[in-house]
Amino acid sequence: MSSAIDKVSAQIDANRAGVIQRLADAVAIPSVSGDAAHRPQVIQMAQWMAKSLEGVGCENIKFKELGKQTLDGQEVSLPPVVFADYREGKADAKKTVLVYGHYDVQPALKSDGWNTEPFKLEYDEKTGRLYGRGSTDDKGPVIGWINMLEAHRQAGVELPVNLKFVFEGMEESGSVGLDELIAHEHAQGSFFKGVDACCISDNYWLGTKKPCLTHGLRGVAYFKLHISGPAADLHSGLFGGVVHEPMTDLFAIMSKLVTPQGDILIPGIKELVTPLTDEEFKRYQVMDFSVQDMEGATGSKTTIADDKEKILMARMRYPSLSLHGIEGAFSEAGTKTVIPAKIVGKFSLRLVPDMTPAKVNELVEAYINAEWKKLGSKNTLRLEAEHGGKPWLADPNHWNYEAAAKAVQKIYGVAPDYTREGGSIPVALTFAETLGKNLLLLPLGRADDGAHSTNEKIDVSNYVEGSKLLGAYLHEIAAATA
Amino acid sequence: MSSAIDKVSAQIDANRAGVIQRLADAVAIPSVSGDAAHRPQVIQMAQWMAKSLEGVGCENIKFKELGKQTLDGQEVSLPPVVFADYREGKADAKKTVLVYGHYDVQPALKSDGWNTEPFKLEYDEKTGRLYGRGSTDDKGPVIGWINMLEAHRQAGVELPVNLKFVFEGMEESGSVGLDELIAHEHAQGSFFKGVDACCISDNYWLGTKKPCLTHGLRGVAYFKLHISGPAADLHSGLFGGVVHEPMTDLFAIMSKLVTPQGDILIPGIKELVTPLTDEEFKRYQVMDFSVQDMEGATGSKTTIADDKEKILMARMRYPSLSLHGIEGAFSEAGTKTVIPAKIVGKFSLRLVPDMTPAKVNELVEAYINAEWKKLGSKNTLRLEAEHGGKPWLADPNHWNYEAAAKAVQKIYGVAPDYTREGGSIPVALTFAETLGKNLLLLPLGRADDGAHSTNEKIDVSNYVEGSKLLGAYLHEIAAATA
Ligand SMILES: [Zn+2]
Ligand SMILES: [Zn+2]
Ligand SMILES: [Zn+2]
Ligand SMILES: [Zn+2]
Structure with a gap:
């Protein structure tokens, strides 16, 4: 041969x-x-x-x-x-x-x-x-x-x-x-x-x-979090302090999804991740990769972990949650004092075995509904699960x-x-x-x-x-x- | 006469x-x-x-x-x-x-x-x-x-x-x-x-x-919170979980400014507000105004308070803090899985006596710097105080x-x-x-x-x-x- x-x-x-x-x-x-x-x-x-x-x-x-x-x-x-x-x-x-x-x-x-x-x-x-x-x-x-x-x-x-x-x-x-x-x-x-x-x-x-x-x-599960209150955008001079503001609610909820260290706070997510084996860990150890490679790729020194194996595992074998943006809020340059009336927060998770979009949707929905109740807001929340893909x-x-x-x-x-x-x-x-x-x-x-x-x-x-x-x-x- | x-x-x-x-x-x-x-x-x-x-x-x-x-x-x-x-x-x-x-x-x-x-x-x-x-x-x-x-x-x-x-x-x-x-x-x-x-x-x-x-x-104090990390926007598939994400940091900080009930969480702000007197309170009691008027003005039932006097005082004699939006994040329709690299969160406070933009700037800066240190992020934060006006x-x-x-x-x-x-x-x-x-x-x-x-x-x-x-x-x- x-x-x-x-x-x-x-x-x-x-x-x-x-x-x-x-x-x-x-x-x-x-x-x-x-x-x-x-x-x-x-x-x-x-x-x-x-x-x-x-x-x-x-x-x-x-x-x-x-x-x-x-x-x-x-x-x-x-x-x-x-x-x-x-x-x-x-x-x-x-x-x-x-x-x-x-x-x-x-x-x-x-x-x-x-x-x-x-x-x-x-x-x-x-x-x-x-x-x-x-x-x-x-x-x-x-x-x-x-x-x-x-x-x-x-x-x-x-x-x-x-x-x-x-x-x-x-x-x-x-x-x-x-x-x-x-x-x-x-x-x-x-x-x-x-x-x-x-x-x-x-x-x-x-x-x-x-x-x-x-x-x-990795797979993906993408979410849109709709929050609406007033019938139209309001001026913060006239209405600031008077109404429940959808933006305040959105920040309260979306800040509870993931920590600045990348830890996903949605209960039940971590339990779905298959445990790391020694055999698998050895694969990361021998990989042709360094912390500097990642710093080169991002053009910054912003890696959460400081060693090669943890960085590789963060990308390859652990889930992540990213906040992408807000539709309907003030997004231009300048200093508008608007209270946005109807906004959509966007975030997604990267999925690894044994996470599936269906399981993740269920956990995200339960958590967000529970956190929403704690806020005591008179605004309206609707969670929309967008496209998903299995790992x-x-x-x-x-x-x-x-x-x-x-x-x-x-x-x-x-x-x-x-x-x-x-x-x-x-x-x-x-x-x-x-x-x-x-x-x-x-x-x-x-x-x-x-x-x-x-x-x-x-x-x-x-x-x-x-x-x-x-x-x-x-x-x-x-x-x-x- | x-x-x-x-x-x-x-x-x-x-x-x-x-x-x-x-x-x-x-x-x-x-x-x-x-x-x-x-x-x-x-x-x-x-x-x-x-x-x-x-x-x-x-x-x-x-x-x-x-x-x-x-x-x-x-x-x-x-x-x-x-x-x-x-x-x-x-x-x-x-x-x-x-x-x-x-x-x-x-x-x-x-x-x-x-x-x-x-x-x-x-x-x-x-x-x-x-x-x-x-x-x-x-x-x-x-x-x-x-x-x-x-x-x-x-x-x-x-x-x-x-x-x-x-x-x-x-x-x-x-x-x-x-x-x-x-x-x-x-x-x-x-x-x-x-x-x-x-x-x-x-x-x-x-x-x-x-x-x-x-x-x-009321006066106003407007802030831009700049957070930057990676050199350019990243794809969450490749980098989700690997880097400190500016959006996660921004949501962590901005969610700590005000509660969904409108309470400003920045230490020292409330202490600046002149106390309510009986004489002043009576003015709100006699005003030609009802909760329904406010509901009509906002086209919604989203007032934080349920009585006329509290609603009027929220507008007229107490400060407020509103989150307006984010510049540099994903703000369009659709489902982009971006990790924004450089973003600017916008928020402002409405000021009442004896708040001044100068005093408020000082309190906001001290608080945000303290909260930022707690995050342990490798990203970079810069607070910019924009136009202000005294009450x-x-x-x-x-x-x-x-x-x-x-x-x-x-x-x-x-x-x-x-x-x-x-x-x-x-x-x-x-x-x-x-x-x-x-x-x-x-x-x-x-x-x-x-x-x-x-x-x-x-x-x-x-x-x-x-x-x-x-x-x-x-x-x-x-x-x-x-
Ligand atoms: Zn005019
Ligand atoms: Zn005029
Ligand atoms: Zn291609
Ligand atoms: Zn290809």
Whole structure:
């Protein structure tokens, strides 16, 4: 097997100019899903994907249409989800890996502050960086799979697993229609049949030096706290001291949700958090990360904890509660002496196992109702639970992860970090829950790639070694005992 | 004296059509001070004032120029302050009353929701109301003085006091330049020499039935609480739980300023409030006011107190603290999961004797600094004390008030209420402090006149009886023992 991986890797090195050109071709198509004017280019990118997949031997390539949407005031077609199979040899005896990625990108204008044209891939040989919109999110990783398949064919190495590709064109714009498509295909289609494990490459290393495997994501529960009293905004000269002020009530309630040290004060929340094990704690200890990295990321010395492990755990394995703002209060510059009559406080929790939006909603509602009664206000309170998403956690000892770890060791010569992310990637939860299979997040890019920012880049080494890593991973999958 | 007052009053009744026409002529000039495009009409209104004052026998009429200002991006001349004297007979033996009013108005467009043209006085004979911008704020009361002078001349009654008029054209736009002019005239001019008492008619009855004399105004102290931490806004998925969040700190501090029952929690504030006397309490008991009036004014049942006296005292004689809003937080509709990096909480206190902005600033700063230390946050706090204004309180047993009370009794057949207002009228404080003389607020209009609103009105009875009241007041001043 090692010889097979070596051959594929050598072929990718030999193709270096070609794989960079392939990424340049993809970046040149401004497949911005959030802008109706760019919708034709998103669809052009779907066609480019289909052609590229066909070119490296994929079959059964399908455009799954999702209908129409209204965007920027016009009705436009949703870009298709591209399905494709890769099978060769004794396919029925092989494991099957489902791969998800997205071919759409965030908007980008040179005038936003880019040093180069965002939709022209620029290779800076001095730094070894490839600049361009989509270079790391998510065209680079998506094309990594294509590079890997191409190298197998050119090197005459048979791919020892079957692949099922799902490439979406609306990820940066809310993945409209994707959940329904996955549910529908799972229930009625045949595409997802026989999948043994899933892999998504659409996140980043924790730092800039060491690869990682990501096995968890926090969920979210978002709340709007409506408080209303007077029929209209009042002047504090005339009414200050006379009426119960909705703002005073809101501050009283929202100040009781979380302490300045980040402790959530809602009874029952902490009890839902799964206890820390020694095995897990060791993962934080070895991670390629420092307090200074976090200070760099926030541009400040404002971490609650002063040691690396606590900071990592705060992001990855503990819940948090943030106060986001108030709708309906005085938010401009200046010094208006208004008593706002009707306001909406916004806050959200990040959820970890075994919290769920449903459980959290119940606890938040009970607590806020109890605290509200204590206030003795004549105003009116209404709590609205907005969008929620469950946390996701995979078993990092599953053969899917073991295969990826061996591949990292093979390509990079190090054991990967096992990270969890603080935010959500809803599609990961959808695949894991719908298919009931182990899912791996296998990032190619680095923490400083600047996805969604100006001057987005992927290091050429991450792109090239990443393409090799995807191949090595699949060979290790084949060798693993399921 | 009674016969003199009766003669003047009868003359005003005889002139009823004429005094209504005079108000119509003034309302027809859209002297909107807040709009550069209307500046010529403000200056036209100053000329109208000068001509009208001259027509009723005023002398020494002067336009006090205030220079220029930049408004709506253009440099425009400030409207002049109109000075005028009224003296006749043995003037040196008479008392002198300083009268202030303003000839500018708030903006008004029919499309804002007016039932009639705002700059055309409409007399609704069914309701007895005169509708038009400025009808009650402040053209009606200002012209009341002119009506009164005209009636004296026509009835052949000598005015038993001297008058000094100060009519401003920038009141609705911050009284730019007025304080400096008053200070300068007091120090170097001769206009204010010999003033014995002051009178301003630019506020309203407490209700709709009973006249009042107003002898107090609350002051204000406005604060901006700056809290900053991270260099830029952060995503709560990545950083929630990791950093000290400025919003959490802000809610912790601002929730400790005032209770939902309106109690100010800043130590030392309550001790500054002058104690309630029996005499004062009786004033609240007799006031023409009910809990229902307040519920009508706020369009809600949200008064903290459930009895009339407590509600009135909350507005008039106790301080209050209101939270106005947050600059820099998420204030739009929707569900953004942002951790705001740099925010400014806004709050203000309404001040009563013996609170001053200076004393309040000191107490607020000490308290917030102490509470901030308790939080143990690594973020940065800065408290900024914004504009402040002292409270004003006059002695309602002064002969100036006794004269006004007798005049109310004479014209309306009732004893007036002695009210204090919850808001500020900065010019009242300026005159009272600069001249060191007793100042009376003598409103002509009713609480429901809708100054600054659509369909502003003055009841024709308030306008006509009010013109008589101003005359009667001056005769009682002359009769009073100073
Ligand atoms: Zn992505
Ligand atoms: Zn993205
Ligand atoms: Zn006014
Ligand atoms: Zn006004």
